[in-house]
Amino acid sequence: MNSDHPPLSPEAKKYSTRRDFLLQVGVLLNTVAAFLIGIPLIGFILASIIQTPPPTWFSLGPASKFPRGTTRRAVYTNPYRKPADGDTAILTCWVRHSEEDTFQVFAANCTHLGCPVRWFEESQIFLCPCHGGAFYADGSRAAGPPPRGLYVYEHKLENGELKIKAGVLPNLARPS
Amino acid sequence: MNAKFKPVVDALTNLALWFERRLHIVKIWESSAGHPIPKSSASWFYTFGSMTLLCFVIQILTGILLALVYIPSPSQAYQSLDYLNYQVQLGWFLRAVHYWGSNCMVVVMFFHMTQVFLWGAYKYPRELTWISGIVLMLLTLGLAFTGQVMRFDADAYWGIGIGAAIFGRVPFIGAQLVDLLLGGPIIGSETLSRFFALHVFVLPGSVLALVALHLRLVLMKGINEYPKPGVQVNRKTYDTEYNEILKKEGIPFAPHGIGKDIVASGVILLVILGLAIFVGPSGPRIPADPTQVISEPRPDYPFLWIFAAAALVPNGSEVALFFVAPTIAMILLFALPFISNEGEKHWSRRPVAILTVVTSYLGLALLTYGGMTGPWSPHMEAWSSQATKSQFIKGRTPLELQGAVVFQNKQCRNCHAVGGGGGTRGPDLTQVGTRMTEPQLIRQVIQGGGNMPSYGKNLTPPEVKALTAYLVSLRPPGAAPAQDTTLVHGK
Numbered sequence: 001m002n003s004d005h006p007p008l009s010p011e012a013k014k015y016s017t018r019r020d021f022l023l024q025v026g027v028l029l030n031t032v033a034a035f036l037i038g039i040p041l042i043g044f045i046l047a048s049i050i051q052t053p054p055p056t057w058f059s060l061g062p063a064s065k066f067p068r069g070t071t072r073r074a075v076y077t078n079p080y081r082k083p084a085d086g087d088t089a090i091l092t093c094w095v096r097h098s099e100e101d102t103f104q105v106f107a108a109n110c111t112h113l114g115c116p117v118r119w120f121e122e123s124q125i126f127l128c129p130c131h132g133g134a135f136y137a138d139g140s141r142a143a144g145p146p147p148r149g150l151y152v153y154e155h156k157l158e159n160g161e162l163k164i165k166a167g168v169l170p171n172l173a174r175p176s
Numbered sequence: 177m178n179a180k181f182k183p184v185v186d187a188l189t190n191l192a193l194w195f196e197r198r199l200h201i202v203k204i205w206e207s208s209a210g211h212p213i214p215k216s217s218a219s220w221f222y223t224f225g226s227m228t229l230l231c232f233v234i235q236i237l238t239g240i241l242l243a244l245v246y247i248p249s250p251s252q253a254y255q256s257l258d259y260l261n262y263q264v265q266l267g268w269f270l271r272a273v274h275y276w277g278s279n280c281m282v283v284v285m286f287f288h289m290t291q292v293f294l295w296g297a298y299k300y301p302r303e304l305t306w307i308s309g310i311v312l313m314l315l316t317l318g319l320a321f322t323g324q325v326m327r328f329d330a331d332a333y334w335g336i337g338i339g340a341a342i343f344g345r346v347p348f349i350g351a352q353l354v355d356l357l358l359g360g361p362i363i364g365s366e367t368l369s370r371f372f373a374l375h376v377f378v379l380p381g382s383v384l385a386l387v388a389l390h391l392r393l394v395l396m397k398g399i400n401e402y403p404k405p406g407v408q409v410n411r412k413t414y415d416t417e418y419n420e421i422l423k424k425e426g427i428p429f430a431p432h433g434i435g436k437d438i439v440a441s442g443v444i445l446l447v448i449l450g451l452a453i454f455v456g457p458s459g460p461r462i463p464a465d466p467t468q469v470i471s472e473p474r475p476d477y478p479f480l481w482i483f484a485a486a487a488l489v490p491n492g493s494e495v496a497l498f499f500v501a502p503t504i505a506m507i508l509l510f511a512l513p514f515i516s517n518e519g520e521k522h523w524s525r526r527p528v529a530i531l532t533v534v535t536s537y538l539g540l541a542l543l544t545y546g547g548m549t550g551p552w553s554p555h556m557e558a559w560s561s562q563a564t565k566s567q568f569i570k571g572r573t574p575l576e577l578q579g580a581v582v583f584q585n586k587q588c589r590n591c592h593a594v595g596g597g598g599g600t601r602g603p604d605l606t607q608v609g610t611r612m613t614e615p616q617l618i619r620q621v622i623q624g625g626g627n628m629p630s631y632g633k634n635l636t637p638p639e640v641k642a643l644t645a646y647l648v649s650l651r652p653p654g655a656a657p658a659q660d661t662t663l664v665h666g667k
Contacts, residue, residue: 048366049355075467084365086251088333091362092467108469112494113486114341115334116469118556123586124634129472130338131487132554132591132601134629142629145491168361169337171344173351 053080055154055165055176060095063162066103071096071119071137074105079167093153094119094126095162096137103162106139107151107170114171117150126150151175209434211395212426216402218433221295223440224288230441231281232383234448235319238274239376246326248372250365250464253328257460272452278320280448282478285316290533293512296521297400299409303513305393308386310509315383317478322375324476328368333464334473336363336371342498363466398422399429403521410518472553480547481540487552488543555599559587562597572649579646582639586631594650602628609651613660617644 043050060074074095081089094106094117106126108116115130125142126135134142139150151170156163170176196202245264247256260267289309292298298306325332336358343353359366401421427433462471475483489497508515520526555562564580572580583589589598592605612620621640624630635643648657 046356048359049352052355052361055361073467073469078362078364080361080364082365084249084251086249086365087463087465088250088362088364088367090465090467092469108466109337109341112341114337115473116466116471118469120587120590122559123588123631125587125629127554127556127587127590129553129556131552132599132627134627136629136633143624143627145487145494147492147494169340169354169358169363171341171350171354173344173346173354 060162066095066097105153105155105164112146209430210428213399213429214401214421215425217399226437227444228285234277271457275458276451294523298513306513308390319379320478322371325371327460329460330462330471331473405522481543484543484547551600554590554601558589558598565595576646576649579642582643609648
């Protein structure tokens with residue numbers, strides 16, 4: 001401390017000085033400002049949680065592309081495509097058109113850890129290359145570590161077009 | 177001294193002194209690089225820490241240079257890496273040094289951690305040094321993981337998918353965590369951007385801050401003296417004892433204790449250089465195209481053991497593996513300096529410590545080897561790429577030959593090897609005829625069981641008949657077919 005200043009007398013200590021006041025105002029001002037800046041920043045960080053676009057309907061093309069009794073891979077563009085997405089905006093799913101004339105659309109992601117499952121026409125099995133998870137033609141769990149059957153996208157036929165509700169990476173917490 | 181040079185030397189000395197009077201460099205030097213260390217601590221075993229730090233410096237330098245060319249966008253990342261590999265002058269070298277520098281940093285860091293553990297350096301009064309080291313380890317692994325995502329090839333893409341699948345298993349907030357991880361509902365440009373921000377800003381910045389704390393603690397609490405068997409750490413007396421050691425045999429770290437660190441640094445630099453030149457950069461491999469479902473993703477070396485563990489734990493215990501086990505491991509690591517705060521430091525008097533290190537290293541090595549070979553993964557192309565060898569066809573009846581065709585065409589070989597060709601996901605069937613009877617085989621094919629799907633609906637009865645007849649014929653020459661012992665005894 002600068003020795004030029006005599007220590008404050010007990011009398012003077014009773015009153016708060018202008019410096020003390022300015023310090024308090026400063027702390028208050030900065031706290032308010034920090035919240036005003038900080039809350040929008042946190043909002044920005046959490047934007048992908050708060051503003052998740054829900055799955056949406058879009059077409060996989062004419063249903064005739066998927067003949068009866070077959071399971072084929074369909075390719076579609078992410079409805080929420082962004083300019084810099086590149087190849088990652090082109091997604092894929094498995095379409096099954098059963099002998100009974102019903103459709104099923106499965107996500108390509110294995111329900112164990114998300115690796116891409118492959119369809120084997122000859123043995124009528126979906127097989128995952130990572131840990132050998134296997135699924136039957138109707139998507140139900142066949143063997144291996146997956147905890148459930150393949151993720152199924154909602155679908156509908158409109159004017160001969162097969163439409164599915166997708167656009168979200170399926171996982172155990174949000175199966176479709 | 178030659179009188180001719182005297183004015184020059186005087187001028188330089190004055191200049192140096194001018195700076196010294198303003199910056200007090202000598203004082204800073206004495207309290208940092210020149211801090212006293214016990215003479216015994218200038219040991220080869222104490223060089224791993226500075227090697228890790230050197231690796232990190234290499235990563236920062238090469239990382240900044242890579243960022244001059246790399247474009248963190250799914251539409252450009254792969255191309256910019258290809259461009260670095262093949263067109264930019266020495267771009268491949270830069271990528272290789274960054275990749276091998278990362279692997280070396282992880283390895284040397286674990287050696288450092290092992291040494292600190294075995295030499296008891298985490299005990300009083302260096303608890304916080306250990307704890308900051310654990311945080312640094314987590315940050316380093318975070319850097320390694322986000323770094324492999326930068327490659328943005330198929331492995332990286334599906335690796336993020338695996339991350340999302342793991343997060344999706346978290347109870348209650350799984351879906352929100354996936355959105356936070358991906359920066360949206362699906363893997364896309366914002367996913368790569370956030371991994372990039374983590375990799376080049378958040379994690380390296382945190383490492384710098386933690387390294388500052390880590391080194392400050394080393395300076396404040398002194399480097400661990402080389403432990404002697406029988407010497408106990410006691411909270412009440414340790415500080416005095418340590419000061420006694422410094423008084424008796426203290427030497428300044430720089431220049432008298434630093435020699436071995438400098439040699440070790442040179443060695444690790446040459447190792448990184450050698451690997452970079454002779455092995456080269458890693459990838460990028462297959463482009464990250466979600467429509468290419470032929471991908472068989474596999475993580476980089478530091479995470480192969482987790483990949484293997486995920487494959488080997490019993491079905492349904494993933495939550496235990498991904499959440500419970502890491503939580504317990506972290507609690508143990510952070511609590512270690514408080515669990516064993518005093519007592520023996522020397523490893524020869526700490527059998528549990530040695531056992532911990534041996535089992536950890538054995539476990540990590542075996543799991544990493546498993547991760548490299550991946551025996552649990554089906555060979556997705558075995559059925560179409562590997563011909564059945566002639567000795568498994570020769571002399572078979574027409575029915576058995578039909579069975580061989582079924583075996584091949586129904587992709588059985590993707591999981592089952594015969595004569596060395598095929599997957600190892602399921603049992604090797606080269607001699608299955610000696611251990612299973614036809615009825616047992618029929619039951620297994622139709623009903624499945626364990627990790628095998630049931631093929632009852634997928635094979636016609638004639639196909640099953642032919643297939644099992646062929647499987648029964650898979651025996652070494654002269655070996656009798658398996659007999660059902662329960663039936664024999666039942667008669």
